Amino acid sequence: MTVEVGQAWQRLSPRMLVVHPVHELLRQIPVLIGSLVLGSATGNPMWALFGLALIVGYGLARWFTTSYRIGPDEVQLRTGVLQRKVLSVPRNRIRSVSTDARLLHRLLGLTVLRVSTGQEAKGDTAFALDAVQAEQVPRLRAILLADSLAPAEEDANEPGRELARWQPSWLRYSPLSFTGLAMILAAVGLAYQAGVGAALQDSRLARSGLDAAERFGVFASLAVVVVTVLVVSVVLSVLRSLVTYGNLVLLRRDFAGNDGVLHLEHGLLRVREHTFDMRRLRGGTLRSPLLVRLFGGARLDAVMTGVDGAGEASLLLPPCPRATAEAVLSELIARPDAVTGPLRAHGAAATRRRWTRALALPAVLLIAMVVWYSWTPVWLWPIWVVLTVCCALLAVDRSRALGHRVDAEWLVARAGSLDRRRDCIAAAGIIGWTVRQTLLQRRAGVATLIAATAAGVKSYRVIDVPAELAWTIAGSASPWVADSDWARTQ
Amino acid sequence: MNLVEPANPPSRKAPLVWAIGAAIPWLVLAFGQLVWFALDRRLGLLHAAAAAVTVLGFVVFVAVVPVWRYRVHRWDIGPKAVYTRTGWLVQERRIAPISRVQTVDTYRGPLDRMFGLANVTVTTASSAGAVRIVALDSDVADRVVARLTDIAAIGGEDAT
Numbered sequence: 001m002t003v004e005v006g007q008a009w010q011r012l013s014p015r016m017l018v019v020h021p022v023h024e025l026l027r028q029i030p031v032l033i034g035s036l037v038l039g040s041a042t043g044n045p046m047w048a049l050f051g052l053a054l055i056v057g058y059g060l061a062r063w064f065t066t067s068y069r070i071g072p073d074e075v076q077l078r079t080g081v082l083q084r085k086v087l088s089v090p091r092n093r094i095r096s097v098s099t100d101a102r103l104l105h106r107l108l109g110l111t112v113l114r115v116s117t118g119q120e121a122k123g124d125t126a127f128a129l130d131a132v133q134a135e136q137v138p139r140l141r142a143i144l145l146a147d148s149l150a151p152a153e154e155d156a157n158e159p160g161r162e163l164a165r166w167q168p169s170w171l172r173y174s175p176l177s178f179t180g181l182a183m184i185l186a187a188v189g190l191a192y193q194a195g196v197g198a199a200l201q202d203s204r205l206a207r208s209g210l211d212a213a214e215r216f217g218v219f220a221s222l223a224v225v226v227v228t229v230l231v232v233s234v235v236l237s238v239l240r241s242l243v244t245y246g247n248l249v250l251l252r253r254d255f256a257g258n259d260g261v262l263h264l265e266h267g268l269l270r271v272r273e274h275t276f277d278m279r280r281l282r283g284g285t286l287r288s289p290l291l292v293r294l295f296g297g298a299r300l301d302a303v304m305t306g307v308d309g310a311g312e313a314s315l316l317l318p319p320c321p322r323a324t325a326e327a328v329l330s331e332l333i334a335r336p337d338a339v340t341g342p343l344r345a346h347g348a349a350a351t352r353r354r355w356t357r358a359l360a361l362p363a364v365l366l367i368a369m370v371v372w373y374s375w376t377p378v379w380l381w382p383i384w385v386v387l388t389v390c391c392a393l394l395a396v397d398r399s400r401a402l403g404h405r406v407d408a409e410w411l412v413a414r415a416g417s418l419d420r421r422r423d424c425i426a427a428a429g430i431i432g433w434t435v436r437q438t439l440l441q442r443r444a445g446v447a448t449l450i451a452a453t454a455a456g457v458k459s460y461r462v463i464d465v466p467a468e469l470a471w472t473i474a475g476s477a478s479p480w481v482a483d484s485d486w487a488r489t490q
Numbered sequence: 491m492n493l494v495e496p497a498n499p500p501s502r503k504a505p506l507v508w509a510i511g512a513a514i515p516w517l518v519l520a521f522g523q524l525v526w527f528a529l530d531r532r533l534g535l536l537h538a539a540a541a542a543v544t545v546l547g548f549v550v551f552v553a554v555v556p557v558w559r560y561r562v563h564r565w566d567i568g569p570k571a572v573y574t575r576t577g578w579l580v581q582e583r584r585i586a587p588i589s590r591v592q593t594v595d596t597y598r599g600p601l602d603r604m605f606g607l608a609n610v611t612v613t614t615a616s617s618a619g620a621v622r623i624v625a626l627d628s629d630v631a632d633r634v635v636a637r638l639t640d641i642a643a644i645g646g647e648d649a650t
Contacts, residue, residue, distance in 0.1 A: 305615070431586065431587060431590040431614045431615060431616050431619050432584065432585065432586040432587075432590075432614055432616060432618070432619030432621070433584065433585050433586075434582050434583070434584040434618075434619075435582065435583045435584075436580060436581070436582045437580070437581050437582075438579065438580045439579050439580075442581070450618065452586075452614065452616040452618040452619030453616050453618075453619075454614070454615035454616045458616045458617045458618040458619075459616070459617075459618030459619075468492065471491050471492050471493045472491045472492075474585075475491045478587075480570050480571055480587045480589075481493075481571070481585060482491065483570070484493070484568050484570060484571050484573070484585070485566075485568045485569075486493045486494045486495075486496065486566070486568070486573060486585075487491055487492075487493055488491070488492055488493070488494055489491055
């Protein structure tokens, strides 16, 4: 099977005849269980077989009803077993091509190819070829990106410059994430949904467990459970991080005459590849959640038009040493001072607001505890002290984080403690400014400045800048604000 | 540097329309409470508290907020940018370059049509950058749309 450009509709790889039924079976497990139950309840095993046949048949039909064509001006995808749908994407609107191969796909040498345009596409409207043979991918990628990127055929084979490569030492940041805990919770939830909870309620296993807990003492068994959950969650987090990001490579390919592309590849089991058009890059975000920051780490997200800024899609580097993330971002935006340079702090009013916010909860608790003094258990007081100290530390850290830096080319804003982020946004990409003031902000003389862009998460905030500075910042980044009829120098 | 406030207020009928729009849900709530009171006269204190909340909400949202909003809302269109001030408790001033405008929409709700008002929404490629000019007189809105589409048509660059 070859890739052709032309009017002929082409089918996806015939190997999908194996993959689709398996995926449908996995997805329709509830239906399968339902038909099994129906079969045993009515004493007629044909029900179960009927359900199975229906699901497999639907999976097969998906292959026969899906086709695509790469025309001279647009690519089209026809899908739908019962409802027919044709999705057309103009070729010159294609911004990035990413590929993704799950385990079953990889075993069969298949790859899912996704095309992303400047428009935000979610779910139904995403253009995905699920799946084509892996050998065809480089050629398809070159064809699809040809109109928007113009990489010559030989360029596509050029190895490119390596910006970053995964190191085993990066694993030290992964135990600190909550992914392991989330996975455990999801597994427990799934087990309960499947009726394990009800089955456990009065089984011998549960009773012997309760007996053991009584013999151990409640606190000891609780401690054992907590430690087990923590250890399992750390192991799961590290494993997930290894499987998802082990072998991550970030490359930059420059083509003569344009900005080139960024190429990101990662995944041990499920291989994912993203190709980003550098012309669409509007900056980057360094994110360092508190626990990662304590160990000197940061992750890097790209701010690009046509790439969703919040999730995995924009990720360039997972938690890694801060210096690595900063070096890569400096290389991408060619402005080291925007990435690491000092920021202008937001002053006393902003700091005061951080303190009042952080201490509001302890204050309310304190009042409640004093009012109902006789009902307050003694052990609540030390807990209140610990909480207050934590809130105070949070306030200190949050007010230290606040800062911005602006010139005619870049806007840099930093904020947050539990999830600290430093957004570096290209001034040319900013297509709107909002100055927002709540009642309390007006009284404190500060304002939140919001830069709107078409890239990343769309709005980037500079929190609690002095009100008289807000439009100055906007004006220095965007000449159309400074030159407007309403601008006045004070 | 600072930006002076935009010059033009919304239509003079705007506070009235906003007040009517806000009054409808509160009147429905008050009617519900009357029905409840007619059916069940126990718990007098609870009835009184609910009535007090409704009256307070009615006064704030029907009498105070529309006037407050009318005093805050302003809009202006320059040769290169469109600029608005909106809100009451939370106030926003928003400016967007006309060269990056993608669509200009007009919206007329049932109440707006009754009073001859229109709302204009100017969208850019950023979902955070849409500028809304609300409660304009219909003829003013038409002129705004014509002017914006005129200026936007001149710039031919990719609007991202």
